[in-house]
Amino acid sequence: MSDETREAPVGGTAPSRRALLGWGGAGLALGAAAAGVGVAAARSGDDGPATAADGGAAVPFHGAHQAGIATAVQDRLHFAAFDVTTEDRAELVALLKEWTRAAERMTAGHAVGDGAYGGLPEAPPDDTGEALGLKPSRLTLTIGFGPSLFAKGRFGLDGRRPEALVDLPKFPGDNLDKARSGGDLCVQACADDPQVAVHAIRNLARIGMGRAAIRWSQLGFGKTSSTTPDAQTPRNMLGFKDGTRNISGTDTAALGKHVWVGPGDGPKWMTGGSYLVARRIRMHIETWDRASLQEQEDVFGRDKGEGAPVGKAKERDEPFLKAMLPTAHVRLAHPDSNGGAMILRRGYSFTDGTDGLGRLDAGLFFLAYQRDTRKAFVPLQRRLAAHDALNEYIQHVGSAHFAVPPGVRDKDDWWGRALFS
Numbered sequence: 001m002s003d004e005t006r007e008a009p010v011g012g013t014a015p016s017r018r019a020l021l022g023w024g025g026a027g028l029a030l031g032a033a034a035a036g037v038g039v040a041a042a043r044s045g046d047d048g049p050a051t052a053a054d055g056g057a058a059v060p061f062h063g064a065h066q067a068g069i070a071t072a073v074q075d076r077l078h079f080a081a082f083d084v085t086t087e088d089r090a091e092l093v094a095l096l097k098e099w100t101r102a103a104e105r106m107t108a109g110h111a112v113g114d115g116a117y118g119g120l121p122e123a124p125p126d127d128t129g130e131a132l133g134l135k136p137s138r139l140t141l142t143i144g145f146g147p148s149l150f151a152k153g154r155f156g157l158d159g160r161r162p163e164a165l166v167d168l169p170k171f172p173g174d175n176l177d178k179a180r181s182g183g184d185l186c187v188q189a190c191a192d193d194p195q196v197a198v199h200a201i202r203n204l205a206r207i208g209m210g211r212a213a214i215r216w217s218q219l220g221f222g223k224t225s226s227t228t229p230d231a232q233t234p235r236n237m238l239g240f241k242d243g244t245r246n247i248s249g250t251d252t253a254a255l256g257k258h259v260w261v262g263p264g265d266g267p268k269w270m271t272g273g274s275y276l277v278a279r280r281i282r283m284h285i286e287t288w289d290r291a292s293l294q295e296q297e298d299v300f301g302r303d304k305g306e307g308a309p310v311g312k313a314k315e316r317d318e319p320f321l322k323a324m325l326p327t328a329h330v331r332l333a334h335p336d337s338n339g340g341a342m343i344l345r346r347g348y349s350f351t352d353g354t355d356g357l358g359r360l361d362a363g364l365f366f367l368a369y370q371r372d373t374r375k376a377f378v379p380l381q382r383r384l385a386a387h388d389a390l391n392e393y394i395q396h397v398g399s400a401h402f403a404v405p406p407g408v409r410d411k412d413d414w415w416g417r418a419l420f421s
Contacts, residue, residue, distance in 0.1 A: 057192075058136035061107045063407040064272050065260065068140030069344065069369050070249035072228045074190040077220030077348040078197040079278065079365065080204075081146070081183025081400055086211040089155045093420050095211045099143070099187075099204055100414040106200050109136035112207075128206065130199050137193035141200055143415045144186040144276050144402025160419060162266040164275055164372045165403045171385040173395060180280055180398035183215045188276075188367070190346070194219070216398070218280060220348025220365045227344070233307060233315065237283050237349045237362055238393070240300050241307035244315055245335070247344040258342045258376070259369050269418035272406030274369045277377045280350075280398030283363035288393045299389045301328030327389035333380065341376045343368040363394065373401060 059067050084092055102112045113126025150161035170176075187204055191197040198219075205214050224236045225243025233241040247254045256262070261270045288296070293304065301324035302309050309319030309330060324331040335342050346369070351362040370376035385391065405416055 057138050058108050059138050059140050061104050061141075061408065062410055062413075064409070066140075066142045066273075066404060066407045067107070068142035068188055068190050069259065069274055069346070069404070070227055070247075070255055071140050071190070072138075072231075072249060073223045073226050073346055074138050074140070075192045075221070075223060076190065076194040076197050077223075077365065078189045078194070078201045078217065079220065079367075080187050080189075080201045080217040081215045081278075082185040082187070082205075082208065082212040083215045084149065084154075084184040084212050087154070089420075091211050092155055093416075095208055096143075096416050096420075097414045098207050100408055102203060102207055103141040103200075103415075104408075104411070106131075106203065107136065107139045107141060109134075109139075112203050128199065128202055130202075131196055134193055134196055134199075137191040137196040139189065139191040139196050139200060141204075142188040142190075142276075142404060144188075144404040145416065145419070146183045146185065146400065146402050148182060149184040157419070160267060160269070162270050162403055164261075164266055164374055165401065166374055166378070168277070168373075168399055168401050169378065169382075171381050171396065173385055173391055174399070175395050175397055176399050177397050180216045180218075182400050183402075185212065186276070186278070186400065186402050188346075194221070218350060218365050218398075219352075220350050222349040224347040224349055224364055225345035227346070229316075236347075236364055237285065237351075238288055238296070240296075240302060240304060241315060242347070243345050244302075244307060245342075247342060254342070255344070258371055259344050261371055265372065269421075270403060270405060274344075274371065274404045275373045276402045276404050277366070277368045277370075277373060278398075278400045278402070279366040279368075279396050281364040281366055282361065282395050282397045284393050284395070285360045285362055291393075298325055299327075299329060299393070301325070301330035325389065327387055329384070329388055329390045332383055332388050338380050338383065341380060343370045343376050343380070369404070 059071055061067060086092060105112055111127035111132070116125045116127040116129030116132055119125060147161065147165055147167055149155065150157045150165070152158040187201060189197040189200040191200070201217065223234050225246045226234060227246060227249035229246070229248050233244050236242040247258060259274050261273045261275070263271050265271070297303050301319070306313070307315035308317060309324070311320055311323045319330060319334065321331045321334055321336060331337060346367040348365045349362070350365050351360060353361055355361050368377055405419060408414060
């Protein structure tokens with residue numbers, strides 16, 4: 001860890017809160033002195049209180065694209081949608097800068113600001129501390145901007161909303177909960193350790209207090225798709241392999257064609273970004289568990305053991321779509337049935353207790369990235385909602401759509417800089 005990284009405050013050029021809090025006229029001097037002690041500790045060889053991890057895998061934060069999209073899918077998810085509560089554009093910009101600096105540190109395995117301890121006892125710590133001693137765990141933090149952020153009269157962005165950032169239509173069968181839908185901002189935290197992911201969202205929410213508040217959030221486990229096709233395909237809560245034909249994170253041609261926004265696709269600030277659709281899909285687990293094996297396999301169009309398409313022997317054998325029932329999920333979702341359209345999936349399973357009637361509140365938290373939602377998710381979901389046999393066993397209960405800007409290029413860049421410039 002470089003000295004430059006250790007010294008980076010949460011608020012960019014702004015001083016730590018420890019340098020601002022104190023008592024009466026002596027408070028500023030006392031706070032500044034304490035902050036100096038904290039920075040000195042951060043520079044020390046043992047990293048003092050400013051480190052949240054002592055090693056392990058870290059995914060680079062800076063790059064042309066945001067990490068957490070084509071990145072190899074991690075084991076755990078904490079996804080949060082935020083409402084921006086300030087009406088001041090400058091405060092929103094300051095928040096995005098502070099979030100970026102915090103994200104840089106947390107994804108590298110370091111604590112936020114001066115850390116969770118060792119500073120001024122009378123001031124709240126800069127970091128909540130539950131990730132102390134934990135490895136980076138391949139943490140990625142990915143931000144997106146919702147349609148409501150561009151509303152006229154809010155932040156002067158009404159002329160900068162991309163045409164592709166549409167209000168998603170209501171699809172047949174949708175039973176959307178407004179409390180679990182929408183949001184001005186989203187942050188997707190993925191990691192191999194659930195506590196690392198939760199720590200990241202918790203600290204961004206703490207930093208945002210007074211300027212942004214969590215509207216809804218979702219924990220996820222058991223990734224249901226993979227961007228590394230050489231690895232074993234994960235299974236969803238219905239017991240079937242999911243995402244066999246997902247776009248590979250190393251397939252630059254497919255990513256360029258289906259995932260990344262290209263020059264001329266829309267506003268320049270979105271070039272290199274993507275569009276994210278998040279859907280909370282409740283699975284009727286108890287009904288599914290009473291269906292026969294043959295019915296389950298007919299619904300998907302694959303066998304349950306190997307994951308092979310109907311009439312084939314291996315999972316990755318090219319499917320013969322006409323051998324499947326017309327309502328089979330694989331047949332309807334296949335690119336050949338959708339004009340070649342593809343999405344990059346990063347979904348996770350969830351189980352959120354029971355619904356009060358003894359039924360599991362469980363299912364799939366669906367995350368899909370694409371170059372243009374109008375040409376990918378929307379027509380695909382219309383087709384599935386109208387004909388998919390799987391609809392008997394699932395229901396979409398939450399929905400959101402976000403414009404995901406390109407990556408943070410260097411330490412002087414920040415989330416959304418091109419949008420607000």
